Amino acid sequence: MRLVSTFWITVLALVASAAAAVAAPLVSPREHFGFAIGDDYQLATYTQTEAYFKKLAAASDRMRLVDIGRTEEGRTQWMVIMSSPANLQRLDRYREISERLARAELAPDEAEALAAEGKAVVWIDGGLHANETVATQQLIESVWAFASRDDAETRRILDNVIILFVHANPDGQELYSSWYMRRTEPAKRIIENTPRLWEKYAGHDNNRDFFMMNLRETTNINRQLYLTWFPQIVYNHHQSGPAGTIVAGPPYRDPFNYVYDPLIVTQLDEIGAAMHTRWIAAGMPGSTMKGGSVFSTWWNGGLRTTVYFHNILGLLTEVVGSPTPMEIPLVPERQIPSGDLPLPVEPQVWHFRRSIDYELTANYAVLNYAARHRDELLRQIYQMGRNSITRGQEDHWTNYPRRVEAMQKAAEAERQKLVKEGKLAAGASEAGTEGKRRIPARYFEEYLRRPELRDARGYIVPADQADFPTAVKFVNTLIKAGVCVQRATKDFSVQGNKYPAGSYVVKTDQAFRPYVLDMFEPQAYPNDFKYAGGPPIPPYDSAGWTLAYEMGVAFDRVLEGFDGPFAQVPYGHEQAAPAKPVDVAARASGGYLLSATQNDAFRLVNRLLKAGAAVSWPAGNAGARAGSIYVEESAAARDVLGRDAPALGVDVRRVPxxxxxxxxxxxxxxxxxVDVYGGSIPAGWTRWLLEKFDFPFEVVYPQTIDAGELRTRYDVIVLVNGAVPPPKRLGAREKAVSAAMKQPRAEDIPAEFRGWLGRLTEEKSLAPLRTFLETGGTIVTIGSSANLAYELGLPVSNALEEVADDGTMKPLPREKFFVPGSLLEARVARGTEATRGLPAKVDVYFDESPVFRLAPDAEERGVRPLLWFASDRPLRSGWVWGQEYLKDGVAAFEAKVGAGRLRVFGPEIAFRGQTHGTFKLLFNSLYLERVEPSQ
Structure with missing residues (x-):
């Protein structure tokens, strides 16, 4: 009886507390922050925002505050759930409906009933890019609006929509707002020149991590998107709008990706029309769309783009704005109304609050659309999921541009043959009224419906591949993105191929089929030019990113339906590489062999070295695989290997x-x-990578390099993409490079950061770096930092040049050669320390990367290639225009410089923490190596 009484006392106390909280008056932003959101010269910090959200949640019956995880700097990342009080009482049910319709694993009549019952779920975030301050501050104003407003539209939205207001980057808001507000005199406040990246490792690239999920914030967000809430709309706020406009929004320009459902594109048109209509109706000029901005729907990897491959409508707006008043410039071409810019904006002084109003208006447009089309949105996400399941169960083809081009080429060849044989008049036209050439329908079957061109019914990731722990990491990226993955419970065979138990199977008869295809299949970006014969139009981001290729994962495509002894991995349950026990019984001699093909072997090596164990590369050992790592018998070795090797799944073999x-x-x-003031994104990702694999390192800045005496402090210096400017003799590029290298004045930043200022230069940095090499140091350069090789006068030249009319060598113009971010196949040199553990061929990430030609006497002078393009068709995924120019070009080389060595990697071997397949090229260079006789 006493227990019952205590229970009811507690319940009554909670009810009374809740009633008191609801009865408490709502506190406005002005009352909490001391200023209204959008006031000039004012920004709220994350600490203040967090406190405000908690205060509102305690007072409002429309709002719940949910902790979705920690950030990289340890802050709490909050999600505000906003809806009517009645909906909040049934939140679990509406979440369940959203998930079931998104997974589409139910009959149409049940789906119809759930669509009628459910509520639309709309995600609205802010602050992903912290220097884009409008996005963060609009989130605060929007939460306040929906907590406080009581008009008919707001109530209708709350009745029909569950809004997820999500803070995308708490650490960044704290950095930027604190930096801006640090000056007491408002007119002297500036956003620019923060000392470091606004996301601990990735900076701006935090919006490039949404299929890889290396970062905590990205993982937190994706868990809500693809494993918990499955919203029908995701609205990702950014800035700044294109010059001469106020805001860019949907719909977006072509190309769109061929693997996701076309309903995505048509629905984006609908919502885009609702947004632009609302801006214009409210007298808000300057909204642009489609060709009015650079944004497309091709790329996978951003917060709003990855959702397309999950049948979710992804919205992006880019708005102008700054807490410091700014100018809207006069761009003459943007003063003429068009379908891309219906209502131009006049040049004028622009205040922060107007940007907040544009964003709030956009939020209402999206939410009003969702409220009025609630059941349609729920039906359509279900329909797209069912479409994906059906396509995965039947023969299905994706029509890629290169297949259509091959069809057109074949038809034209046949036409020319008929003309030559006199069977067709030379002037005969088969063009329709629209000017497009028509060809016989039989070409459709011959070129677009050949059986071998079918989409895969599924993919098998074998457990017996060389680096299975990395393959498991790849599988985990799928699992964290909500993909259905199966695991073989015993050995099995498919189409004559045998696979061991523990292999993973990913079938395409699932709702997220577009995402599965995009992670396994090569992307085929269309040839996209401003005009025939003109320069290419760069993609918004990468053109190709096939993650299985980037990570070096072996897999088999299966074109027919198949089954086997497969058990579904529970949604969201990450996998671990199989633990392999190690014999660590004490021995008088002998040791252990680790496989250098496995990336995680380097984590073990670093822990072994830290513990004092003896580790070496064997020059020869009976029964040892080429590239194995030898660990000498010792108590330290036994301790590390016995504890860590099973957890990492690394192959360890005892040898006598x-x-x-x-x-x-x-x-x-x-x-x-080497990093710079303000933070280098490539250096940030490299820092992340070295930490993940337990490499000891120190971040240094140009002033340290320029001071010299480097060899007394360091053995290896890593220069990432962008660290080394081009030689001044390249002339025309010097001005642009100088602008990119601009740094703040020392007197404008706090004294604690002044030691970070500066850039590497020919005048101050080249001599210390040369001395470091000549006295036995190792320098690793990545991407454009290959410029150091030219500065050192090594016998290499740019392989992507041609002779200009004046007889000088000039870089190939983009009309002849262009490679945006894409994956290319490179041949790997065998028997070198730098390439230990790599296969004979490797896929490299190439983004306008340097390619070299070695002089005839290069080998005599100590220069040898490490990677090269052996084919005139090295493209694996993405877009290359003029790829024949790559034939025999050297992608990476190493050179002796005095007693030291320079290793130059043109491709991005550590790109965004994604390119696991080329990590070893960096890892192999990060040890102090001594050649010694075996005992």
């Missing part, structure tokens, strides 16, 4: 004796990673 002859002993290197 060590390597014979010479061996290369490994020692922890003193690694310097």
């Amino acid at each position: 004796e060590g390597p014979m002859g010479l061996k290369v002993t490994l020692h922890p290197a003193r690694v310097a990673l």
